[in-house]
Structure formats: structure tokens, C-alpha cells
Amino acid sequence: MALGKDYAAQSCSLARTLELVGERWTLLIVRDAFYGVRRYNDFLMHLAMPRAVLSTRLRTLTDAGVLEAVRYQDAPPRDEYVLTAKGSQLWPAVYALAMWGEQHYGAEGGRRRDFRHAECATRLDQAGRCPACDVNVPPQDVEMRPGPGAGSVPQDPVSRALMTPHKLLEPLPQPLSQPLPG
Amino acid sequence: MALGKDYAAQSCSLARTLELVGERWTLLIVRDAFYGVRRYNDFLMHLAMPRAVLSTRLRTLTDAGVLEAVRYQDAPPRDEYVLTAKGSQLWPAVYALAMWGEQHYGAEGGRRRDFRHAECATRLDQAGRCPACDVNVPPQDVEMRPGPGAGSVPQDPVSRALMTPHKLLEPLPQPLSQPLPG
Numbered sequence: 001m002a003l004g005k006d007y008a009a010q011s012c013s014l015a016r017t018l019e020l021v022g023e024r025w026t027l028l029i030v031r032d033a034f035y036g037v038r039r040y041n042d043f044l045m046h047l048a049m050p051r052a053v054l055s056t057r058l059r060t061l062t063d064a065g066v067l068e069a070v071r072y073q074d075a076p077p078r079d080e081y082v083l084t085a086k087g088s089q090l091w092p093a094v095y096a097l098a099m100w101g102e103q104h105y106g107a108e109g110g111r112r113r114d115f116r117h118a119e120c121a122t123r124l125d126q127a128g129r130c131p132a133c134d135v136n137v138p139p140q141d142v143e144m145r146p147g148p149g150a151g152s153v154p155q156d157p158v159s160r161a162l163m164t165p166h167k168l169l170e171p172l173p174q175p176l177s178q179p180l181p182g
Numbered sequence: 183m184a185l186g187k188d189y190a191a192q193s194c195s196l197a198r199t200l201e202l203v204g205e206r207w208t209l210l211i212v213r214d215a216f217y218g219v220r221r222y223n224d225f226l227m228h229l230a231m232p233r234a235v236l237s238t239r240l241r242t243l244t245d246a247g248v249l250e251a252v253r254y255q256d257a258p259p260r261d262e263y264v265l266t267a268k269g270s271q272l273w274p275a276v277y278a279l280a281m282w283g284e285q286h287y288g289a290e291g292g293r294r295r296d297f298r299h300a301e302c303a304t305r306l307d308q309a310g311r312c313p314a315c316d317v318n319v320p321p322q323d324v325e326m327r328p329g330p331g332a333g334s335v336p337q338d339p340v341s342r343a344l345m346t347p348h349k350l351l352e353p354l355p356q357p358l359s360q361p362l363p364g
Contacts, residue, residue, distance in 0.1 A: 013286075013287040013288045013294065014209075014210070014213060014279060015206070016283055016287040017279050017280070017287060018209055018210065019206060022204065022209055023204060024197070024200035024201060027200055028196070069208060072215075079259060079287070086221070086286060089285065090282055092274075092278035092282075092309060093277075093279045094196075096274040096275035097275045098195065098196040098199070100199055100275055101195030101196045101197075101198055101274055104268060105199060107195070112194065127274060127318050128309070133308045
């Protein structure tokens with residue numbers, strides 16, 4: 001079996017995975033979904049990405065079964081984008097990439113965000129385990145808090161909501177507060 | 183502090199990480215480097231990617247300190263691309279993405295590749311730990327073997343060399359055997 005010229009021809013599951021999530025905007029959307037962002041305008045505000053790119057990426061992720069569109073309002077019709085079980089299984093990859101980023105491109109003051117085992121408040125280790133309970137912690141049991149390197153918080157309501165300690169996957173409280181004036 | 187329109191303006195270390203490795207070819211090069219691929223022509227043969235893209239990505243990864251160019255031949259001058267300590271720390275992310283891929287886009291017959299703790303030959307769990315020794319296994323202690331879903335092996339010499347059980351990060355034996363005829 002000859003290798004195709006096209007990368008898609010490679011019978012490698014990592015290659016197929018990267019076709020889907022190997023694009024920076026896509027993984028930032030998935031990360032935000034873990035943090036509790038679900039609404040189109042909230043992704044747009046927090047990621048400051050072009051509308052067309054956001055729409056395309058949300059469709060790709062929904063088609064791939066990573067996100068599920070859930071209607072939350074009928075007039076006008078509006079959907080929330082919620083991680084599926086398949087999508088939630090991306091947590092170890094998102095966490096590992098974020099840890100590597102903190103290690104090599106982190107803020108001077110330390111971690112921007114702390115991830116803790118909600119049950120015992122112990123900070124997860126580099127591998128996403130709770131060292132106190134000696135378990136791999138699934139995302140729904142992870143609490144996110146601002147870390148020592150959080151620094152000044154951007155004024156948009158999504159960024160501010162994300163500074164409130166909360167469990168991953170739990171939706172941000174709606175409606176979000178308004179942007180600060182000025 | 184207002185959020186910039188540009189994604190690069192976000193003071194998030196994951197965003198900065200994805201600027202570097204959030205591109206599918208880049209992560210496939212890094213994966214191959216873990217597998218023991220080091221030479222330009224071997225990356226080219228195994229990944230079947232355009233030369234210009236490979237050259238650009240290798241330069242980006244070298245500039246970022248993920249790979250180091252090491253001269254192995256003077257006439258004509260030729261470099262090998264070797265993972266640095268910083269690059270090796272990407273293993274948990276690469277492993278997590280590969281595991282998710284196996285889970286959702288894997289071969290019908292099961293895992294294409296087996297990753298084992300070299301010391302005790304136990305297969306790593308989904309989180310990259312050795313369940314027998316109860317340790318996170320660093321890449322240099324991981325042995326890679328063909329898995330039950332390996333299927334038919336492409337005929338190029340790199341793919342064939344990768345089917346031989348060997349430790350991660352160890353360079354493929356050189357010179358590689360010639361492609362099979364026909």
C-alpha cells in the first residue's frame with residue numbers, strides 16, 4: 001500500500017484527529033467549552049475571532065460530534081454549543097497543551113489559572129491527576145480558579161465570569177454582566 | 183485592558199502554544215520526532231508533505247527551541263532534527279491527542295501502535311501512566327510496538343522501521359533499508 005501524496009490518506013488516527021482539531025482556533029473553542037462558554041456571542045467576545053471562522057469551526061465541531069447544538073431560545077432561535085462525551089474526552093489533550101504553554105510561555109507571576117480537584121481542593125499535577133487522592137480527575141470534577149499569574153482581567157464579561165471559581169463544563173451564569181464602561 | 187482583535191494579543195499561554203504547534207503538520211513532525219525520525223528525507227518520506235511546508239515547519243520548530251538541528255554530515259552538510267528538553271515535554275499532549283484519535287478514529291482491529299513501559303512491558307493507560315509501576319512514564323522510557331490494528335504496513339522504509347519495537351526518542355537505524363520494489 002503506497003502512501004498517498006495527501007496527508008488525509010495516512011491511516012493514522014492522530015492524523016485524522018489533527019485534521020479535526022489541529023487548528024488553533026478549533027482548540028481554543030474546545031478549551032472555552034470546557035471553561036463553560038456555550039453561546040455564539042460569548043465565544044465571539046472571548047476569542048475575538050472573525051465571525052465567519054467561528055461559524056465554520058462550530059459547524060465542523062458539531063458535525064464531528066465534539067459539540068452538540070442545543071436550542072435554548074425559540075424566538076429568535078438560538079443554540080448553545082455543549083461538549084458531547086466525545087468532546088469531553090479531549091480534556092487530557094487540552095490540559096497537556098495548556099500545561100506545556102504555562103511552562104514555556106506562562107505569565108511571569110506564575111500560572112494564569114489554577115485547576116483543582118473539586119472534592120479536595122488539591123491542585124492537579126502536570127499530568128492532570130490529583131496527587132492527594134491519586135486519581136485522574138475528569139473535567140467535571142475539576143474546579144478552575146484564577147492563578148497567581150492571572151494579572152489584570154480583560155473587561156469583557158466572559159473573561160470576568162471565567163475568573164469566578166467554578167467547575168469545568170458548568171455553563172457560565174446568564175445573562176452575563178455588561179462590559180465595564182470606558 | 184481591552185482584548186485585541188488579534189488572537190496573538192490574548193495573554194493566554196495555550197493560545198501562544200497553539201500559535202506554535204496548533205497546526206496539524208507541525209504536530210505530526212513532533213510526533214515523528216518522538217518515534218525516532220530525525221532526517222529531512224525521512225520526515226518527507228513518512229509524512230508525504232510538500233517540501234516547502236516541511237522546511238518552513240522545521241525552521242519554526244527549531245527557532246522555537248522545540249527541535250535542535252545537529253550536524254551529522256559535513257560534505258554535503260546535513261542536519262538531524264532532534265527534540266530538545268522543551269520539545270520532549272510535549273509528549274503528554276501528543277500522547278493524549280493520539281489516544282483520543284485511537285478511541286474515535288482508530289483502526290477496526292484495535293490500536294495501531296502499542297506504547298509500553300520499557301522497564302516492565304506493561305501497556306500505558308489512557309493517561310500515559312504505567313498501571314503496574316504507578317508512575318507517569320517519560321517518553322525515553324516508552325517502548326513503541328505495532329498494535330493489534332497495525333494492519334498492512336506501508337512499504338516506505340520509515341514506516342517499516344517504525345514497526346520494529348524500539349524506545350521513543352531513539353533514532354531510527356541508518357541507513358534505512360531501501361523501499362520494496364514495485
